[in-house]
Amino acid sequence: MELIPTTLIRNNARCKDCDHRFTVYTFSDFEYGRRLGRTPDPQELGLMDCFNDMVFQEVGDLVDQFLKPLGEEWKRAQCFDSVFGVACDPAPSGYRYDFTGRIPCPICGSSNVSYGPDDLPQVEILDLAPVTHNAWQQLSYEDKQEQLQEALWKAGCLP
Numbered sequence: 007m008e009l010i011p012t013t014l015i016r017n018n019a020r021c022k023d024c025d026h027r028f029t030v031y032t033f034s035d036f037e038y039g040r041r042l043g044r045t046p047d048p049q050e051l052g053l054m055d056c057f058n059d060m061v062f063q064e065v066g067d068l069v070d071q072f073l074k075p076l077g078e079e080w081k082r083a084q085c086f087d088s089v090f091g092v093a094c095d096p097a098p099s100g101y102r103y104d105f106t107g108r109i110p111c112p113i114c115g116s117s118n119v120s121y122g123p124d125d126l127p128q129v130e131i132l133d134l135a136p137v138t139h140n141a142w143q144q145l146s147y148e149d150k151q152e153q154l155q156e157a158l159w160k161a162g163c164l165p
Contacts, residue, residue, distance in 0.1 A: 009133035010053055012040075016128040019048070019121035021111035030109050030121050031132065043094065043103030043137050046110050052094070052103045053134040061139040065093045068154050072164060085163035092157045093142040093150075103137060 014031040021028075030048045033040065043052035056062045069086045091102045104110075108117040142150065158164045 007135055007138075009135055011131050012053055012134045013129060013131050016130050017121040019109060019119050021114060021116055022118040022120060023116040024111060024114040026111055026113040028112055030119075031130070032121075041105055042134075043091065043097070043105055044109065045097045045099055045101035045103060046112060046115065047099060047101075048109065048112055050097050050099055050101070051132070051134050052097055052137040054105070054137045059137075059139075061093050061142060062090070064150075065090055065154065068151060069158070071151075072155060072158055076164075081163065085158060085161060088161035088163065089154055089157035092153050093139055095138045095140050095142075098135065 013034075015034055017030050017032060019028050019030040020026070028048055031042070031051060033042065039055065039057045041054040041056060043054055044050075054062070066086060069082060069089065073082045073085060087106045090105045094103050097103055109119045109121060110117055111119055145153070155164065
């Protein structure tokens, strides 16, 4: 798998629950069209290129299919973020990527984390693995619908 050199902002993070301090990476505020998939390890990141990934659009269409009839348009993006990892192959660690933007504490797992530059932001170039969808692409359309419907229900997006 070819790694992609990616410019990220290095931030200091602190868990508000256990006071653990760690490093977390984010895109600049001006990044558009790319997202980071996260795992419980803040150093394990997957790179998602939303504009050039056909599965991204496919999952969006399926999520819309389930949620449009409910009429809560504002909730669709949030629900999409909660379930998109279902369509992604696991990270090298075996964890599923999370695209919600939550940053979990690597010690206690809490998402009650604050982060940001204490000093001037530090820019680093990290080699990131692209997010892939090999297992998803082997599924039938009906299996994809079933997996997404179950994930949407677990995420509280479906009644």
